Ligand SMILES: Nc1ncnc2c1ncn2[C@@H]1O[C@H](COP(=O)(O)OP(=O)(O)OP(=O)(O)O)[C@@H](O)[C@H]1O
């Protein structure tokens with residue numbers, strides 16, 4: 001099912017929580033809604049679900065405006081962060097509930113529930129109440145309850161945030177596989193960029209109720225269109241440095257304190273702005289044996305497979321990723337090199353990309 | 356050693372409880388004994404010469420009076436009516452006040468609280484006129500008007516609604532929103548979600564309110580309304596029957612009054628004996644595993 005949001009806004013008692021949202025989700029697509037806490041992701045999702053009515057704008061399913069269609073007639077499934085299982089019903093009854101409401105025949109319900117339980121590995125616990133399940137099992141029940149009525153649209157609201165790290169990785173893969181197998185249009189709300197990057201076909205980044213950027217993971221990672229996106233996506237976060245742009249003959253340079261960094265042609269800003277931020281990912285700053293610029297090690301954060309080294313350079317902190325066993329300690333002097341062919345430039349005030 | 360100290364604390368606890376409950380137990384014992392005695396000296400039934408004796412069944416003779424059975428049935432209808440009315444209306448109103456936004460919601464909440472604090476005795480006169488007025492309406496008047504069981508049930512229900520609504524609102528407030536949203540998305544209408552998903556979460560609360568309402572209706576607390584608006588003895592409740600006995604028979608036969616009182620207590624005692632387990636569950640925390 002295609003979902004379309006046209007200038008959708010929501011205000012609660014005068015505060016605009018969602019502002020003028022425009023978003024297209026294609027049939028079968030996995031769209032992630034990514035943003036920090038409180039930016040209006042859940043509110044957006046609940047408007048799509050039909051729990052809230054948009055204050056302004058329209059929501060279309062397959063070209064039909066559904067603003068006034070109640071949740072029960074929207075044919076969608078939703079998984080909540082809290083799972084929202086029905087505590088007084090057994091797992092079987094929880095899974096069967098959407099079908100019971102549809103007055104499906106008992107035998108058919110039985111078949112569907114057993115099939116769903118097998119698919120999700122819940123066969124053993126069908127007779128238990130949700131209170132007697134582990135978090136991972138509750139999660140599966142919630143997923144099964146959303147899937148069992150074969151919805152045309154699946155909504156997830158931070159479904160994995162209550163699971164431990166290991167289980168989260170497993171469920172991430174499982175949800176993605178299920179979604180591709182069933183090819184149900186999916187909107188997945190999360191504040192965890194890893195989830196968004198690994199699972200979604202496209203990511204919509206939200207900030208303060210407004211849409212900041214939309215695009216596939218690679219695009220948002222390699223060419224973040226705004227400062228906020230650049231900051232939010234990628235781990236460790238991108239270095240953002242206040243620089244001044246200088247033109248010297250044919251060449252363009254970025255001045256960081258006393259340093260002059262040559263900008264290659266492919267990365268030359270289209271226009272100059274008075275206040276500019278240069279963005280460069282820690283992966284694109286390296287320790288240099290020769291050349292590079294002197295910097296002092298400020299902090300080392302080991303991460304197992306790699307170390308994040310934060311350096312003091314020209315009054316700014318620059319983090320870089322290095323292989324472990326580098327024998328550095330805090331306070332050491334190092335030489336670091338900026339791989340400027342991966343640099344980004346943003347206008348500080350508007351946050352817009354200058355590339 | 357540990358076993359021993361555990362035992363001493365346990366014995367101490369039991370002793371304290373016994374001491375505290377003893378006066379109440381003595382009261383009930385006296386009630387029970389005096390219903391079978393001509394008169395009592397302390398807990399001892401005595402005859403006219405002050406010696407042990409004077410047992411009698413005379414005090415229980417009121418059971419042969421057909422009026423008492425009529426009155427018992429009336430009381431049952433009255434108490435059940437209040438219970439059903441209070442629980443049903445409170446559950447609906449409490450849900451609306453907890454979950455829906457509508458103009459006048461805050462005002463209604465405040466008003467409900469105020470009404471609860473309002474002494475009902477000051478309303479007696481106004482209620483009299485309202486009931487009289489209802490009596491004048493054809494058909495309905497005969498069911499809900501002045502001097503009808505329906506009328507006093509209606510008034511008593513109304514008196515208890517403010518408290519019931521507030522209690523219910525509190526219980527609904529504790530049911531997570533997501534659960535209701537899930538029900539709506541699963542295909543429920545608002546009413547269906549209320550009935551199939553939300554109400555079961557607050558079952559202990561409903562049970563508590565039902566017990567409370569029933570006891571209010573059955574016991575002596577609700578005496579004022581039936582006493583004021585029911586002139587007809589055959590339509591009245593046990594409380595008023597008891598009251599008539601005290602105020603009309605002269606001199607008052609306390610043995611008989613005690614017997615009627617005990618008779619009135621029996622259903623409540625039976626109920627508590629049977630429902631003990633569920634009652635304990637209410638007080639120890641309600642729904643478990645409301646994930
Ligand atoms: N029913 C409501 N009434 C009033 N304000 C609300 C309501 N629901 C949400 N808000 C406000 O709207 C803003 C966005 O809330 P929302 O739940 O959509 O954020 P979110 O992006 O899902 O955050 P999180 O990641 O913490 O879940 C918050 O400031 C919140 O306080």
Ligand SMILES: [Mg+2]
Nearest residue numbers: 041042043157
């Ligand atoms: Mg949220």
